[in-house]
Amino acid sequence: MSKLSPADLDRYIFSRTGAANEDLVVGPGYGEDAAAIATDEGTMVVSTDPISLAAERIGTLGVAIASNDVAACGGVPEWLVSTILLPEPDVDLIDDITAQLDDEASRLGISIVGGHTETVAGLARPLLSLTCMGPTDRYVPTSGAEPGDVVILTKGAGIEATAVLATDFRADLTERGVEPGTIDRATGFFDDISVLPEAAVLGSVATAMHDPTEGGVLNGLVELACASAVRLDVSRGDVPVRPETQTLCDAMAVDPLRVLGSGGMLASVPEAAAEQTLSALRAEGIDASIVATVDEPAEEDDIGVFTDGQRFTGGVRDDMYDLWD
Template sequence: MLGKLDPDDLARVLSRTGARDDSVLMGPKYGEDAAAMRLDDGSVLVANSDPLSLAKERLGTLAVHVACNDVAACGADPRWLTNVLFLPDDDEATLDALTTQMDEEARELGVAIVGGHSEYAPALERPMVAMTALGLADKYVPTGGAEPGDRLLLTKGAGVEGTAVLATDFRDDLDLPADVLERAEGFFGDISVVPDARVLREWATAMHDPTEGGLVTGLVELASASGVRLAVDRSAVPVREETAAICEAMGVDPLRVFGSGALLAAVPDDEADDALAALDDEGIEANEIGVVEEETDDPGVELDGDLVTEAVRDDLYDLWE
């Protein structure tokens, strides 16, 4: 079975946290993007690890951005990366492609790859990259900080990452104009939310990087971590033309496919307009998609009247299996 652990198995993992350390501001917790530790100088070190194995054509590209995005979503500037690379065989072309992609994306972000590990693992069917990103923040922004009355903002749109992956990994299955597929593949250039987070961290009470399970799971995770109910209008969620066309052709929901490239933020009601204007000044697309409602013991997201309280399985997994 592909995908994240079920809630019970994940709860067991999250309950085992090792030795107590009073410098830890945020340890393992459902929905949180990264860990946060207070350093002696008062700054905050943010750290995240993420594995990838399925997007075969741009695995190295995504590995860098998925890890760095989680750090940025916590209000930090990503600075260092380590990578663990497993290859199913000694295919030099694959090794060169992956490491070149990682190098190029890290340079573009100004992030240093400082170490890691590489080995052959013949039991694997495809390459796997596990990337750890670290960065520093003046103020840590959690996933679980949303408060009743906050407005929910989303940058770029739903399914940006999923669109790019579909346009490459499933190109032969798509009977769409070549220019649509070319534009969709170009979405790999929109995967980073580092610029988005640098703007929104000035206002946000909570930020989250939707990945597996898309925007729907991202909303559920933010609601769960914050202990709130969210109300979201699907018609307000931006979905790019290429995303709509490709997702329709493949029979998947744009809101339930890999969502890297979008940043979800809860912003106080009286500051949301300023945040949207600041994003616009930086040329970053953004929309208001809903509101944070009351605190509750049964957190979740009301999406056009339907209440979702648990993470959804990403629609792309059925295509890979």
């Protein structure tokens, strides 16, 4: 599994969007987390996301990921529509998933207002598709990073991946010598996957925000750079990785910068506002670090992410995918 290339997205997706509507402020675009629709009372942010690979906490993750995309655009997530597709009728499984959906939505103050549930022949595992909506007074795109900005990452790389590894692959980790206490602490990372708290701090100052998901922080940086048509210079050593994340990723032979990244928020801010922004995040108990500088590309070949002597411009395949094959 991997994302389509920017060229394929342009050709097959972004060029085929149905009827034009004058109320659409921001529509489909490479790297954009959500759409923006003008209403009589302001702007509505709308995003949709599927999830299928995290079996143990699929409902919890689904709510967090869908609402993160709205928050990453400066929105306040308020409403959720949930589609649940199952391999076969299973009341116990439905009970688990809907309980998780209810618990996480209640914790985040989001109302589940509709959806659909059915079984689908040939499906190997449960699949959720969640649409989240919420208002904003200031829409923040992925494409707004400007030369002279710096890019901040909250919490760290691979937060979501760490929690999923700790649950879906606990037996493998134990077999490979990871201490039970480390796995237990990593399981607790599920509580850190929502980025609503940092979005509330960053939304008023950020020129761009982005929720890194598949492909991890590296792919999130690529999407931000390409959407903004800028150059990002990144030093791997500047990207925070929690000890539990490093331990679990090492055990499973995956790169912390290339695994499911929800839980960390990427935001570009003017360099002059960087220290004040970091202080504001830390005052809310949110760890944050500067991980990249935003530069004007000298030419088109300068657009993208430059790190470890490499240039990245396309979708970065998530290392986690191979673990389910």
